[in-house]
Amino acid sequence: MITEDKKKQLDLENKKITNNIHKIKHRIVVFSGKGGVGKTTVSVNLAYGLHIHGYKTGILDADITGPDIPKMTGIQGELHSDGNKIIAQESHGVKVVSMANILPPDQAVIWRGPLRSKMLNQFLGDVEWGNLDYLVADLPPGTGDEILTMTQNMKPDMAIIVTTPQELSLIDSARAISMAKKMEIPKIALIENMSGLICPKCGHRIELFGIGGGKKQAEEMNISFLGAIPINLEARKLADEGKPVILENEEADISVTIFHIVKEIENMFNENTKASMS
Ligand SMILES: Nc1ncnc2c1ncn2[C@@H]1O[C@H](COP(=O)(O)OP(=O)(O)OP(=O)(O)O)[C@@H](O)[C@H]1O
Numbered sequence: 001m002i003t004e005d006k007k008k009q010l011d012l013e014n015k016k017i018t019n020n021i022h023k024i025k026h027r028i029v030v031f032s033g034k035g036g037v038g039k040t041t042v043s044v045n046l047a048y049g050l051h052i053h054g055y056k057t058g059i060l061d062a063d064i065t066g067p068d069i070p071k072m073t074g075i076q077g078e079l080h081s082d083g084n085k086i087i088a089q090e091s092h093g094v095k096v097v098s099m100a101n102i103l104p105p106d107q108a109v110i111w112r113g114p115l116r117s118k119m120l121n122q123f124l125g126d127v128e129w130g131n132l133d134y135l136v137a138d139l140p141p142g143t144g145d146e147i148l149t150m151t152q153n154m155k156p157d158m159a160i161i162v163t164t165p166q167e168l169s170l171i172d173s174a175r176a177i178s179m180a181k182k183m184e185i186p187k188i189a190l191i192e193n194m195s196g197l198i199c200p201k202c203g204h205r206i207e208l209f210g211i212g213g214g215k216k217q218a219e220e221m222n223i224s225f226l227g228a229i230p231i232n233l234e235a236r237k238l239a240d241e242g243k244p245v246i247l248e249n250e251e252a253d254i255s256v257t258i259f260h261i262v263k264e265i266e267n268m269f270n271e272n273t274k275a276s277m278s
């Protein structure tokens, strides 16, 4: 049973979150049923794609036990607070907050769901995000506690589900789509990642995980399809070096697709003009 004191504390926490995220125009959660399908890759490059298009953007690393955003954006050092609010770190103009910048490197986070959710609430309520156009949250795989907390408390206006074209991933992404529908997220869209690989030597296309399953699933489940991102070896190498491919090589096939996805998102939000840079 929930005590009166606990209820007051929860109300206060919710109010704080509501006031803080009120300044963020669009909130996007990126999740998937299956792990390792490219959520973090999509979150990072999408955030930088939006930034390049002139939007004030932040990334919230909502993967508390496997926080990969700092590794992929090259952010180092510790998160600081000004005594009142947590100050988001910044990498190439995009604000970032991650558990990885709170704990010493290599330290495992062995926390049960409620504690992980508490941390996420702090990321939502206590971080000085400022007036952002877009906040992209990179979630852990599955449909567990973190996804519930983020979809309830961040109040996203868009959910992006990432899948590979492989049957195994599609079965799990169907669950993630159902969850997004149950949580009544206003816009739900699918991205197919790892959608074919062009051999850099001979130009032949290798369909490593198959192709086209994402588009078909989006049609069947009546959600938007944002695009099919190819496997790109340079992107993988750059990610390991903390450099988002979209910043390093705008012409790469993967970057071109992500810019196309950014345009689709702009259209979905009717953002016909570039964001104000004020
Ligand atoms: N389109 C792509 N081309 C090349 N490499 C990719 C692509 N997408 C993802 N990768 C690589 O695949 C690996 C897994 O990707 P990523 O970490 O983004 O997946 P994830 O869904 O966030 O994983 P987790 O479920 O563990 O959080 C990473 O090494 C990443 O660099």
Ligand SMILES: [Mg+2]
Pocket (backbone or CB within 6 Å): 039, 040, 041, 063, 068, 138, 139, 140
């Ligand atoms: Mg990840």
